[in-house]
Amino acid sequence: MAMVLNEEAGMLKDAARGYLKASAPVSQLRKLRDSGSEDGFDRKTWADMAEMGWTGVLVPEAHGGVEMGHVAAGVIAEEMGRTLTASPYISTAIMGATALSRFGSDGQKSEWLPRIAAGEAITALAADEGRKHNPSRVAVSAERSGNGFKLNGRKTFVAEGHVADMLIVSARTAGSENEAEGITLFLVPRDAAGVTVERKDTVDSRHAADIVLDNVDVTADAVLGEVDNGLGALEAVLDAGRAGLSAEMSGSAQQCLDSTVGYLKERKQFGQIIGTFQALQHRAAHLYSEVELGKSIVLKALQTLDAAPDHAAMMVSAAKAKLGQVAQLAAREGVQMHGGMGMTDEFDIGFYMKRVRVAEALYGDANYHADKFARMRKY
Amino acid sequence: MADLDAFRADVRDWLEANCPEEMRQPIQDEEDVVWGGRTFNFTEPQKLWLDRMAGKGWTVPEWPVEYGGGGLDKAHAKVLREEMRKIGARAPVQSFGIWMLGPALLKYGTHEQKLEHLPKIARGEIRWAQGYSEPNAGSDLAALMTKCEDKGDHYLVNGQKIWTSYADKADWIFVLVRTDFQAPKHEGISFILVDMDQPGVTTKPIKLISGKSPFCETFFDDARAEKHNLVGELNKGWTVAKYLLTHEREMIGGMGSGAMRPMGDVAVQQVGLNEHGMLADPILRADVVRAEIDGLAFMSTMERVADEAKAGQGTGANSSMLKYYGTELNKRRMELMMDSAGSSGLEWDADEDVARMWLRSKGNSIEGGTSEVQLNIIAKRILELPSA
Numbered sequence: 001m002a003m004v005l006n007e008e009a010g011m012l013k014d015a016a017r018g019y020l021k022a023s024a025p026v027s028q029l030r031k032l033r034d035s036g037s038e039d040g041f042d043r044k045t046w047a048d049m050a051e052m053g054w055t056g057v058l059v060p061e062a063h064g065g066v067e068m069g070h071v072a073a074g075v076i077a078e079e080m081g082r083t084l085t086a087s088p089y090i091s092t093a094i095m096g097a098t099a100l101s102r103f104g105s106d107g108q109k110s111e112w113l114p115r116i117a118a119g120e121a122i123t124a125l126a127a128d129e130g131r132k133h134n135p136s137r138v139a140v141s142a143e144r145s146g147n148g149f150k151l152n153g154r155k156t157f158v159a160e161g162h163v164a165d166m167l168i169v170s171a172r173t174a175g176s177e178n179e180a181e182g183i184t185l186f187l188v189p190r191d192a193a194g195v196t197v198e199r200k201d202t203v204d205s206r207h208a209a210d211i212v213l214d215n216v217d218v219t220a221d222a223v224l225g226e227v228d229n230g231l232g233a234l235e236a237v238l239d240a241g242r243a244g245l246s247a248e249m250s251g252s253a254q255q256c257l258d259s260t261v262g263y264l265k266e267r268k269q270f271g272q273i274i275g276t277f278q279a280l281q282h283r284a285a286h287l288y289s290e291v292e293l294g295k296s297i298v299l300k301a302l303q304t305l306d307a308a309p310d311h312a313a314m315m316v317s318a319a320k321a322k323l324g325q326v327a328q329l330a331a332r333e334g335v336q337m338h339g340g341m342g343m344t345d346e347f348d349i350g351f352y353m354k355r356v357r358v359a360e361a362l363y364g365d366a367n368y369h370a371d372k373f374a375r376m377r378k379y
Numbered sequence: 380m381a382d383l384d385a386f387r388a389d390v391r392d393w394l395e396a397n398c399p400e401e402m403r404q405p406i407q408d409e410e411d412v413v414w415g416g417r418t419f420n421f422t423e424p425q426k427l428w429l430d431r432m433a434g435k436g437w438t439v440p441e442w443p444v445e446y447g448g449g450g451l452d453k454a455h456a457k458v459l460r461e462e463m464r465k466i467g468a469r470a471p472v473q474s475f476g477i478w479m480l481g482p483a484l485l486k487y488g489t490h491e492q493k494l495e496h497l498p499k500i501a502r503g504e505i506r507w508a509q510g511y512s513e514p515n516a517g518s519d520l521a522a523l524m525t526k527c528e529d530k531g532d533h534y535l536v537n538g539q540k541i542w543t544s545y546a547d548k549a550d551w552i553f554v555l556v557r558t559d560f561q562a563p564k565h566e567g568i569s570f571i572l573v574d575m576d577q578p579g580v581t582t583k584p585i586k587l588i589s590g591k592s593p594f595c596e597t598f599f600d601d602a603r604a605e606k607h608n609l610v611g612e613l614n615k616g617w618t619v620a621k622y623l624l625t626h627e628r629e630m631i632g633g634m635g636s637g638a639m640r641p642m643g644d645v646a647v648q649q650v651g652l653n654e655h656g657m658l659a660d661p662i663l664r665a666d667v668v669r670a671e672i673d674g675l676a677f678m679s680t681m682e683r684v685a686d687e688a689k690a691g692q693g694t695g696a697n698s699s700m701l702k703y704y705g706t707e708l709n710k711r712r713m714e715l716m717m718d719s720a721g722s723s724g725l726e727w728d729a730d731e732d733v734a735r736m737w738l739r740s741k742g743n744s745i746e747g748g749t750s751e752v753q754l755n756i757i758a759k760r761i762l763e764l765p766s767a
């Protein structure tokens with residue numbers, strides 16, 4: 001497959017960039033933070049995204065979506081990374097839509113997918129339970145009770161958990177805490193009795209939530225995919241999200257590079273433009289190279305998700321590992337080359353540094369994915 | 380697509396019938412690499428393979444048929460490469476003529492020049508050397524001083540080149556010469572082709588840290604060059620030189636990426652796995668996996684840059700990015716090979732010559748323009764940062 005965007009994706013990119021720059025730039029995130037927004041995103045922007053079809057980018061047409069695939073989904077995420085637009089896009093339009101369209105029953109699909117596409121339902125994945133990402137570590141229990149299950153336990157750092165209408169929860173139906181077998185995915189409405197959401201502010205001026213499940217009753221219809229055999233589906237949903245986050249980080253890294261190079265052309269010291277200093281030129285040129293490599297591996301991962309979703313894990317881990325490093329390098333170099341200005345809250349570069357730190361950690365940081373890649377390579 | 384599939388089937392059958400068994404074995408050492416030229420000692424299978432491939436034009440699949448090429452477009456050439464890779468077929472010939480001079484002649488040469496020189500490159504008959512660097516013109520290549528005078532019916536060349544790879548084995552040399560000493564330095568340079576089979580051209584090998592002598596000093600003392608062998612216009616050689624360099628850079632940058640065994644496999648073989656099935660040296664494992672991931676990202680980038688070029692997007696200066704990143708990555712990989720090999724890598728002249736490969740790789744970020752020079756080019760051409 002050619003490593004260039006096709007016409008459709010190219011147009012989507014231009015449209016996304018145009019909209020986000022005009023309507024949801026970094027100043028929007030700043031305003032949300034300063035006004036203490038509990039949602040952490042702008043509902044009007046979210047409605048616009050639905051209007052433009054972005055929330056339905058992975059939803060089949062039969063369920064009201066536009067089904068453009070992961071490359072297109074990544075193009076949007078990348079542009080959001082450029083403007084740091086906060087929204088439940090990755091948790092809902094990428095991960096929720098992937099979970100339901102690939103693993104949902106007919107009933108689950110028709111219940112949720114049209115609402116996701118319309119921007120009417122927000123979903124969140126409640127998988128992690130500890131400080132470090134580890135999808136097979138599941139202590140949250142789901143015991144059989146009557147026709148259904150009773151869920152108990154605590155999920156941590158659930159992105160968009162504070163605004164989700166529906167939670168996708170991994171719980172243990174068999175086996176012990178770290179076993180790959182015995183994990184089942186459940187669709188749990190947030191307003192189900194026994195669900196408590198503890199909102200947390202995160203370093204990127206957004207929010208996440210801990211989810212406490214206290215004797216939450218769900219019916220057998222709430223099972224997503226297979227009982228006891230949910231890890232594969234969970235990994236597939238995670239991979240879609242990881243690729244989306246990598247695309248987002250790629251956009252953030254490009255923006256850091258652009259603003260830094262812009263600053264190098266404008267700031268004067270010692271009677272000259274600082275961009276004439278070779279020490280800075282070389283750092284910027286190295287950063288450029290890293291950002292280019294990042295773009296390529298992200299595109300590769302997204303294309304693989306579209307062409308062979310069951311064989312995408314390695315490319316996705318490579319992308320997440322690479323972008324975790326590239327985006328952080330871009331943010332660090334960005335702050336350094338802005339001098340004191342880079343340390344100020346008034347200047348945007350710090351927002352990028354904080355967001356890519358979160359995006360890097362979410363669903364496995366660079367170390368996690370490098371390790372996973374090595375395991376898949378059998379060393 | 381149907382056309383490509385049919386082509387693939389034909390290629391497969393032809394390769395199966397025509398590629399000698401010996402030419403499907405992995406390259407073990409330098410003797411296995413076919414450079415061609417008047418004095419090259421071919422083994423029988425090497426010669427057979429070269430002649431058969433040259434007969435199809437497939438030593439240079441994308442060159443026009445009239446100049447000895449296969450006349451294939453990129454898609455068909457890719458099929459050929461893929462099918463060759465599948466059976467492990469070696470390149471029938473590799474040379475500076477193919478990588479560097481060919482592309483430059485195709486763009487800037489006259490029809491007569493192409494007819495004279497390209498088919499001989501395609502058939503592996505003439506081996507070319509690159510006469511760019513001089514003792515006082517390395518990174519600052521345009522400072523070169525080798526003098527070229529118009530003697531009416533021919534040119535006379537005097538001066539010295541250095542670091543000329545394989546000059547002692549080459550038949551012809553493409554040379555950057557100064558034809559105007561008054562003009563600004565980039566505007567007095569010409570690009571000329573010189574037959575090395577004459578008393579006025581001599582070479583002296585230089586020994587490298589790897590113990591080998593792949594490059595030479597090359598001296599021109601009243602060497603003769605024919606007028607029709609000036610490529611491009613007089614004093615406009617810098618344009619040709621730069622164009623050739625972008626090809627050289629892409630070639631050097633890409634060299635370390637595809638063909639080599641994945642670093643993880645090498646490390647596992649050398650270091651072994653622990654009881655958890657992980658590479659026994661955990662810190663090495665981390666370095667190896669990062670290098671493998673960077674390798675994937677780099678290969679994807681080569682692919683993307685090529686596809687963008689095909690689609691008329693992207694920037695030509697990206698060849699500097701590929702050169703910079705690819706060679707630095709290759710050096711990293713060679714360090715990891717040494718780390719993995721332990722004491723076996725420290726043996727001089729061992730069966731698997733890791734040490735010499737490791738030492739040789741250090742030249743990757745120097746030849747064809749140093750890493751620092753590539754970073755300068757990226758800063759200037761791509762990032763458009765001002766110069767001091």
Ligand SMILES: Cc1cc2nc3c(=O)[nH]c(=O)nc-3n(C[C@H](O)[C@H](O)[C@H](O)COP(=O)(O)OP(=O)(O)OC[C@H]3O[C@@H](n4cnc5c(N)ncnc54)[C@H](O)[C@@H]3O)c2cc1C
Nearest residue numbers: 509510511512517518542543544742745746747748749751
């Ligand atoms: C293995 C090998 C094969 C080669 N083959 C050939 C060949 O076939 N034909 C040929 O013509 N040449 C060949 N070369 C020569 C090669 O092109 C030069 O060595 C190279 O261009 C550097 O020039 P130099 O050696 O004079 O180093 P210098 O230019 O003296 O560089 C010394 C150091 O200074 C740095 N430096 C120089 N200028 C700058 C700057 N402006 N900014 C920042 N740093 C700078 C360099 O990066 C380097 O680190 C070969 C070299 C090697 C190693």
